[in-house]
Amino acid sequence: MLSMGNSTFEIAINAVKTILVFFMMVQAVPILVWLERRGSAFIQNRFGPNRVGPLGLIQLLADAVKFLTKEDFAPEAGNRFLFYCAPVFALIPAAIAYMAIPMSVPLVTESYTFLIQGYEVNVGIVFILGISSLAAYTILMAGWGSGSKFSLMGALRASAQIISYELALGLAIVGVILLYGTFNLTEMIHAQAGAFHFSAFGYTITAPWAPNWGIFYQPVGAILFFAAAFAESNRLPFDLAEGEAELVAGFHTEYGGFKMLMFFIGEYGHMMIASGLMVTFYFGGYSIWAATPADVQQWFADTLSVSNQVANILSVIAHFLCYTVKFAIFLWIFIHVRWTLPRFRYDQLMDLGWKTMLPWALANTIITATVIFVTSYFIL
Amino acid sequence: MPETNLITDIGLNHYLVLSVVLFSLGMAGVLLRRNLIVLLMCIELMLNAVNISFVAFSKFNGKIDGQVMVFFVMTIAAAEAAVGLALAVSIFKRFKEVNIRFFEHLKG
Amino acid sequence: MSSDAFLFWFLALVTVVSGLSVVLMTNPIYSALSLAMTMIGVSALFVTLNAYFLAGVQLIVYAGAVMVLFVMVLMLFDLKHELQAFTRGRITGAIKIASVGILSGLIVGAVTMGLKTATTLTESASAANAAVALKTNPDTTRALAENLFIKNIFGFEALGVLLLVIAVGTVALSRSKGGSHARD
Numbered sequence A: 001m002l003s004m005g006n007s008t009f010e011i012a013i014n015a016v017k018t019i020l021v022f023f024m025m026v027q028a029v030p031i032l033v034w035l036e037r038r039g040s041a042f043i044q045n046r047f048g049p050n051r052v053g054p055l056g057l058i059q060l061l062a063d064a065v066k067f068l069t070k071e072d073f074a075p076e077a078g079n080r081f082l083f084y085c086a087p088v089f090a091l092i093p094a095a096i097a098y099m100a101i102p103m104s105v106p107l108v109t110e111s112y113t114f115l116i117q118g119y120e121v122n123v124g125i126v127f128i129l130g131i132s133s134l135a136a137y138t139i140l141m142a143g144w145g146s147g148s149k150f151s152l153m154g155a156l157r158a159s160a161q162i163i164s165y166e167l168a169l170g171l172a173i174v175g176v177i178l179l180y181g182t183f184n185l186t187e188m189i190h191a192q193a194g195a196f197h198f199s200a201f202g203y204t205i206t207a208p209w210a211p212n213w214g215i216f217y218q219p220v221g222a223i224l225f226f227a228a229a230f231a232e233s234n235r236l237p238f239d240l241a242e243g244e245a246e247l248v249a250g251f252h253t254e255y256g257g258f259k260m261l262m263f264f265i266g267e268y269g270h271m272m273i274a275s276g277l278m279v280t281f282y283f284g285g286y287s288i289w290a291a292t293p294a295d296v297q298q299w300f301a302d303t304l305s306v307s308n309q310v311a312n313i314l315s316v317i318a319h320f321l322c323y324t325v326k327f328a329i330f331l332w333i334f335i336h337v338r339w340t341l342p343r344f345r346y347d348q349l350m351d352l353g354w355k356t357m358l359p360w361a362l363a364n365t366i367i368t369a370t371v372i373f374v375t376s377y378f379i380l
Numbered sequence B: 001m002p003e004t005n006l007i008t009d010i011g012l013n014h015y016l017v018l019s020v021v022l023f024s025l026g027m028a029g030v031l032l033r034r035n036l037i038v039l040l041m042c043i044e045l046m047l048n049a050v051n052i053s054f055v056a057f058s059k060f061n062g063k064i065d066g067q068v069m070v071f072f073v074m075t076i077a078a079a080e081a082a083v084g085l086a087l088a089v090s091i092f093k094r095f096k097e098v099n100i101r102f103f104e105h106l107k108g
Numbered sequence C: 001m002s003s004d005a006f007l008f009w010f011l012a013l014v015t016v017v018s019g020l021s022v023v024l025m026t027n028p029i030y031s032a033l034s035l036a037m038t039m040i041g042v043s044a045l046f047v048t049l050n051a052y053f054l055a056g057v058q059l060i061v062y063a064g065a066v067m068v069l070f071v072m073v074l075m076l077f078d079l080k081h082e083l084q085a086f087t088r089g090r091i092t093g094a095i096k097i098a099s100v101g102i103l104s105g106l107i108v109g110a111v112t113m114g115l116k117t118a119t120t121l122t123e124s125a126s127a128a129n130a131a132v133a134l135k136t137n138p139d140t141t142r143a144l145a146e147n148l149f150i151k152n153i154f155g156f157e158a159l160g161v162l163l164l165v166i167a168v169g170t171v172a173l174s175r176s177k178g179g180s181h182a183r184d
Helices: A004-043 A059-069 A080-098 A124-132 A137-145 A149-180 A183-191 A219-232 A255-284 A293-303 A310-340 A348-378 B012-032 B036-061 B065-095 B100-104 C003-024 C027-046 C051-079 C090-136 C140-151 C152-173
Strands: A105-107 A112-115 A195-199 A203-211
Touching: A004 A059, A004 A080, A004 A310, A004 C027, A059 A255, A080 A124, A080 A137, A080 A255, A105 A310, A124 A149, A124 A183, A124 A255, A124 C051, A137 A149, A137 A255, A137 C027, A137 C051, A149 A183, A149 A219, A149 A255, A149 A348, A149 C051, A183 A255, A195 A348, A219 A255, A219 A348, A255 A310, A293 A310, A293 B100, B012 B036, B012 C003, B012 C027, B012 C090, B036 C003, B036 C027, B036 C051, B065 C051, B065 C140, B065 C152, C003 C027, C027 C051, C051 C140, C140 C152
Parallel strands: none
Antiparallel strands: A105 A112, A195 A203
């Protein structure tokens, strides 16, 4: 039993962290939108928004004002309740799932260990997959509530796509789970910290200059996961839901103003979850190149000759920056791919999901399991 | 024997009663509703109610077998939903309706 | 009130209210969405019972896949009004409700009567042991895997075969002749 004071303190801390991470996520969206518009302009050799403020940075503020002051309308033929519910539900699962991703090493004080993440979940992967699979409802509610054929077709396509690719996504992660033997994201990151070392048949191979990242053990899984994550967040080349040529704009055809913006925030939220998970599973999470968190803290304490407390704070900041850099690289890849590749046809999409990615993911799982069994149970 | 407060001390019985309430809701739905798909959904509700009692027993008896059973029930429920929906779709194609009243057509 | 008790009563309210609306809503889409809400509530109840992995699986399998399938099929049919949502005849309806009420009353009665004997009989031995066993080892996922893959491996394999059969059967049932994917 928790004593009341401690649990109240913990509840308060968790509530504050939840709100903070939520705002961090929502605040990252305008930056991403700016990056996407400037980036697409850069790729397509044009200017993009450059009039409002330096480099067009204030453009997003102007856009937000425009969205907020637009007329709020709902289609006559649709279902008003679902129509208004859908944008709210677009936001919530993305926010809840993102909070389970650890962003830095814990800040340790004498009385309390402060985790730099929304909250720690024991079965982090399953939790994130479960919560983000609720996104299909949003799309279905929006599509059906709009009372338009374009919306409904877009919603059915999108949800079928999400269900299909969830399978490949889940199976791609199984390799990682087998490798680290845990569902907990923090433990996974700890397993990837430090220099490259691999034990097989009783021998240990080490490479002090290379990091111990999951991508070296699971390259196929990483590629499959990243491709499936594109499909899950409904981004190009998998954005069949809003194929402009056929469906106007898919499930959000009838939306405008702030409700539309909420769908956008949801989509960017899914992109951020995918990038965060990619970093956590395959690129060492917050850990710095070939160094464990303890090494980093020791280095700070030695070179700057500061107390352990200060070194801990510096190490938290350094790890957070490291995570942010990795995270930003993957977000940029998302944007770059969107403006580079053309859209799939729907049957190509389904064939890719069911006939290519699923068998590869299954093969990856079987091979990983066999290799782990053989290398760890037979000693030469 | 210490007094047990029904509101604040949550035990096995609370979960069992909740499970019974959900199960009877599902059963009432199966008996009362006429839409084939809603009937399937009510069966899913009953299975979920049973799952709650399995997990509750597993926790309060300290054995993991209840959770394994829930795993099996979930798989069966998913399979049942898939077949049920496939049947519903083919019935809808035939009669343009999924009300079980239309099953009278199945008579000879 | 402790946070455990508050969580239980809140989740009980959510699941029962949304379960009730599954039965009472005449629009099947509202029924399906309420059932999805019930599934999410049940998954949260699993968390209160320390079954973390099952809670996640419940979310993925039920709320994320099965119910999405239901909602998709309902939206494809576009059933806006129902011809006859509830059963015909007042007397049969009353009899059905009464029988459900009697059944649930009997079970609830049995459970709460069992409370007296169960607490006196097992509280000392098994309940205490159980609490200790699950408190000291909150990682039920590993125990679940060991039980599933060692003790119940044949049941697990049988489930795999069942799923394969179901997949083939479902495809065979829903295959339409002359669709856009028809090869023959």
